[in-house]
Amino acid sequence: MTRFQPIYDIAELCARKGVTQAVLCPGSRCAPLTLAFARHPGIATRTFGDERSAGFVALGIAQQKKAPAILVCTSGSAAYNFSPAVAEAWFSETPLVIFTADRPAEWIGQQDGQTIYQPGIFGRHVKQSFQLPADYSHPDSVWAINRIVNEAINLSFQEPKGPVHINAPFREPLYPAAGEIIGFSPEVRVMDEFSSTFALTEEQKKAIAGEWKQYHNILIVAGQQEHDRLLTDTLRNFFLQHNVPIVGDITSNLHGLEKLVRHADTFLGHATEDVRKTLQPDLLITLGKSVLSKQLKLYLRKHAPKAHWHLQPSGTAADSFQSITRVFNTNPVDFFLYLSALPQGETFETQKQNNYNKFWEVEERRALRTLEDFFPQPEFGELELVREVLQTLPEGSNLHLANSMSVRYANFIGLTAKQKGIQVYANRGTSGIDGCTSTAVGHALSIDRPNVLITGDMAFFYDRNAFWHNYPLPNLRVVLLNNHGGVIFKMIDGPGDLPETAEYFVTRQKLNARKLCEEYGISYLALDSKRKLRNLLKDFLEFDGQTKILELETDTSVNKNLYEHLKHQLKKSYEL
Numbered sequence: 001m002t003r004f005q006p007i008y009d010i011a012e013l014c015a016r017k018g019v020t021q022a023v024l025c026p027g028s029r030c031a032p033l034t035l036a037f038a039r040h041p042g043i044a045t046r047t048f049g050d051e052r053s054a055g056f057v058a059l060g061i062a063q064q065k066k067a068p069a070i071l072v073c074t075s076g077s078a079a080y081n082f083s084p085a086v087a088e089a090w091f092s093e094t095p096l097v098i099f100t101a102d103r104p105a106e107w108i109g110q111q112d113g114q115t116i117y118q119p120g121i122f123g124r125h126v127k128q129s130f131q132l133p134a135d136y137s138h139p140d141s142v143w144a145i146n147r148i149v150n151e152a153i154n155l156s157f158q159e160p161k162g163p164v165h166i167n168a169p170f171r172e173p174l175y176p177a178a179g180e181i182i183g184f185s186p187e188v189r190v191m192d193e194f195s196s197t198f199a200l201t202e203e204q205k206k207a208i209a210g211e212w213k214q215y216h217n218i219l220i221v222a223g224q225q226e227h228d229r230l231l232t233d234t235l236r237n238f239f240l241q242h243n244v245p246i247v248g249d250i251t252s253n254l255h256g257l258e259k260l261v262r263h264a265d266t267f268l269g270h271a272t273e274d275v276r277k278t279l280q281p282d283l284l285i286t287l288g289k290s291v292l293s294k295q296l297k298l299y300l301r302k303h304a305p306k307a308h309w310h311l312q313p314s315g316t317a318a319d320s321f322q323s324i325t326r327v328f329n330t331n332p333v334d335f336f337l338y339l340s341a342l343p344q345g346e347t348f349e350t351q352k353q354n355n356y357n358k359f360w361e362v363e364e365r366r367a368l369r370t371l372e373d374f375f376p377q378p379e380f381g382e383l384e385l386v387r388e389v390l391q392t393l394p395e396g397s398n399l400h401l402a403n404s405m406s407v408r409y410a411n412f413i414g415l416t417a418k419q420k421g422i423q424v425y426a427n428r429g430t431s432g433i434d435g436c437t438s439t440a441v442g443h444a445l446s447i448d449r450p451n452v453l454i455t456g457d458m459a460f461f462y463d464r465n466a467f468w469h470n471y472p473l474p475n476l477r478v479v480l481l482n483n484h485g486g487v488i489f490k491m492i493d494g495p496g497d498l499p500e501t502a503e504y505f506v507t508r509q510k511l512n513a514r515k516l517c518e519e520y521g522i523s524y525l526a527l528d529s530k531r532k533l534r535n536l537l538k539d540f541l542e543f544d545g546q547t548k549i550l551e552l553e554t555d556t557s558v559n560k561n562l563y564e565h566l567k568h569q570l571k572k573s574y575e576l
Contacts, residue, residue: 002180006136006145007168008036010099012184013146015042017153017192019068019097021446023058025051027074029114030101031174034072039182043070046445050465051078055085056427056435057466059094060442063425064398066226068095068156069442075102076114079121084434089163090125091429092224093289095156096163098126104134104169118167126165127155134169150191158195160315198313198331200338207326212342215307216352218244219281219360221296222252223288223320227423231333232256238336242344243353244285245360249292250401250411251428256420261360263367265293266412270570271363276303278359284323287311287332290428291320292411311335370573371413374566380530381562382481385552386454387413389479392537393422394450398443401426402436402455405559406481410454412566433459437466437478444476450543451475457482461511467520473547477540480513480551483559513551523548 002008010033014020022037022045024030037043048054051073062069073079079100089096102108102118109115120129130148133141152164176182200208220235232254235246239259247261248254255262268276276299284305291297300321308323317327328335344350375384386409393399399415399422401407407426415422425443427436437460440453453476460480485508517524523546525536540550 002176002182003136004032004036004170004176005185006142007032007170008182009185009188010145010149011036011040011043012188013149013190014070014097014153015040016188016190017150019070019153020044021058021061021065021067022046022070022072023048023054023061025049025054025071025073025078027078027101028174029075029103029170030072030099030168032170033099033101033168035176035182037070037072040184046469046471048469050468051081052084052434053438053463053465053468055082056088056438056463057442057445058096059085059089059092059427059435060425060439060444061446062089062094062096062442063226063439064443064446068097068153071096071098073100074114075100075118076116078114079116079118083122083125084430084432085438086122086163086165087125088427088429088432088435090127091289092427093160093162094429095161097153097156098122098163098165100165100167102167102169104171120165121167122163122165125163127158127162128152129165129167132166132168134171146189147191150189154191154193157193159198159313196313197334198329199334200328200330204328204330205338208338209342211307212339213349215283216349217281217356218242218283218285218353219279219305219356220244220246220285220287221291221300222246222248222254223286223291224249224251224426224428225253225288227253228333229256231336232420234333234336234340238340241340243350243357245357247296247360249296250414250424251292251407251426252288253424255415255422255424256417258417259361260417261364262414263364263371263412264296264299265408266371266570267363267367268293268295268299270567270574272574275359275363275574279303279363281305281356282307284308284321285311286321290318290431292407292426292428297321366573367570370566370570374569377562377565379558379562380533381554381559382483382552383409383412383559383562383566385479385481385527385533386410388533388537389452389454390415392541393419393452394541394543395419396421397450397452398422398440398447399424400436400440400443400451400453400455402453402459403427403431403433404456404459406454406456406459409481433462435463436460437463440476440478441466441473444473445471448475450477450541452477452479452541454479455481457484457509457511458507460513461509464516467516467522467547472545474545475543476547478547478549479540480549482512482551482553483556484509484511484553485556512553513549517549520547522546525550527552
């Protein structure tokens with residue numbers, strides 16, 4: 001057995017547990033781990049030079065594969081550069097297995113190269129941080145390494161899923177001796193853990209049945225979640241049975257529902273107080289993670305329901321609307337299947353719920369009419385481009401939305417029920433602009449289907465190292481909304497009229513993507529005229545083996561004026 005055999009066997013253990021995607025960052029201290037994963041035939045490995053970007057690439061791979069991705073880096077500050085992606089993975093409940101190579105403990109703080117305090121470096125943003133033994137000759141160390149890695153992988157799979165950290169100190173020499181063969185033990189212990197089905201208990205069913213008939217203004221709000229055809233179908237049947245309005249942002253991935261209320265963020269900020277009162281629920285049922293719509297959050301905090309049931313398989317519930325009264329640790333599909341089986345109430349009570357649903361339908365139709373009447377505009381801005389892109393997305397594509405205005409524009413427009421095959425992704429765990437492109441790259445590397453990213457210039461240039469690697473991305477398309485600064489700070493209340501806004505909030509920049517595309521061999525399409533839009537979009541969405549970036553350069557004032565004009569039209573719709 002070679003000195004690093006217990007480390008090499010980590011790769012064998014990962015492969016046997018279905019953890020087969022690894023993102024490796026160059027370095028010397030991590031050589032034993034790098035060689036283990038690179039030489040294992042069951043592990044797909046990719047190398048990225050920027051650890052910050054690599055972390056988000058792994059995040060995208062894990063999201064697409066629906067299984068933990070492996071992250072490996074050398075010792076020192078390299079580990080800290082994983083932190084933004086680790087935090088996003090924690091809040092978005094995405095499983096990652098992070099290996100950080102390290103010096104032995106006695107050399108930390110002794111002015112040896114690339115040494116920092118790595119154990120527990122990610123704090124509360126991992127489910128647990130583990131420390132491997134520094135010496136592998138004793139049988140107990142071999143046992144401990146196997147046990148720790150088994151436990152870490154199992155933990156990453158447990159609901160709520162999330163990242164785990166394994167710090168691995170290595171003594172030199174770090175590389176195999178001449179002629180030394182790197183192999184994998186034929187008998188590696190696998191500790192399997194069977195997960196719960198999170199079905200409703202009989203006690204929970206009894207509580208639901210007893211309370212359900214008390215409420216007649218029932219509302220469902222779905223936060224961000226993965227695309228789930230079974231959940232969509234279950235909610236469709238539930239709606240047909242009980243006529244309960246279902247509200248979902250674009251990130252809820254429920255756009256396949258024909259009766260989904262998609263534009264709550266559009267109309268709630270402009271509706272009259274009388275309308276708002278008619279929309280107030282007495283029972284609110286929530287599922288999924290964070291809600292994108294600020295207007296919806298503000299509305300439900302002010303117009304609180306009498307009861308609020310939240311559904312999630314396990315973990316601590318986030319009380320975003322400040323009104324939770326019951327938490328059901330259950331799979332939402334199981335919950336709504338049970339509700340669908342409950343008998344409807346008396347005709348009079350049923351009519352109350354039907355009327356309540358109609359109130360929401362009226363407001364949804366009002367918002368749709370206003371949006372349809374608003375376009376096209378004489379001045380071509382970002383919002384209209386987003387609308388055109390969303391309407392022409394190839395069926396069966398992944399839509400990635402960067403943070404700031406990109407995801408908000410897309411939510412204003414929304415997807416239709418006919419686009420049910422499109423899956424939506426956005427880094428809304430921490431809602432940062434860092435890593436939006438790299439996450440989309442991780443998806444594009446993991447699946448052949450089209451991946452279309454809509455991003456702003458600040459997020460795009462902040463994450464330009466997403467393209468600094470050796471892997472082709474023929475299925476990636478990037479729509480770059482370049483207003484040469486953070487236009488959101490011109491649009492939100494607060495900084496918009498301050499004299500410091502341009503320099504300290506918007507942060508003006510003069511870049512465009514042309515040189516970047518030349519540097520990385522990406523096909524560049526500049527949208528400098530509205531007349532070119534149709535032809536450019538056709539070229540842009542032709543998947544001919546190239547990565548493509550479509551850039552629209554605009555002025556912040558144009559986009560602000562168009563946005564303000566749309567808000568005026570929405571407000572005006574309540575004055576008719």
